[in-house]
Amino acid sequence: MNRLTFFLLAALILCALSLVSAQHQARTLFVALERGLAEEKQLDIDWSRLQYQQSALGKSARIADTARAQLKMAPVNPGKTQYLSGIVLPPPAEAAPASAAEARR
Incomplete structure (x- = not known):
C-alpha cells in the first residue's frame, strides 16, 4: 500500500x-x-483618420489653395497661353476603317 x-x-x-x-x-x-x-482597434481608428485626411486633401479647393500659396501658381490666363504649331496628329482609329471601306467602293 x-x-x-x-x-x-x-x-x-x-x-x-x-x-x-x-x-x-x-x-x-x-x-x-x-x-x-x-x-x-487602434489601427481601425488610424485607418478612419487617414481616409478622412485623404478625402480632405483631395478636394479641388484645397488643391487650388495649396497651389497658390505654397507653389506660387496662378490660374491659366488666355493671353499668356502659347500654342505649338507644326504638330500633325494621326487621324483617330475609328475614322481609318471607315475611310478604308469607302476606298474599296
Whole structure:
C-alpha cells in the first residue's frame, strides 16, 4: 500500500503541475489576444483618420489653395497661353476603317 500511495501522490503532483501550466498558458494567450484586439482597434481608428485626411486633401479647393500659396501658381490666363504649331496628329482609329471601306467602293 505504501507504493500505491506514493504513486498516487506523484500522479497528483504531476496533474497539479500540469493544471498550473495550462492555466498559465491560457492566461498568456488571453493577454496576447487582448493586446491584438487593442491594436486592431487602434489601427481601425488610424485607418478612419487617414481616409478622412485623404478625402480632405483631395478636394479641388484645397488643391487650388495649396497651389497658390505654397507653389506660387496662378490660374491659366488666355493671353499668356502659347500654342505649338507644326504638330500633325494621326487621324483617330475609328475614322481609318471607315475611310478604308469607302476606298474599296
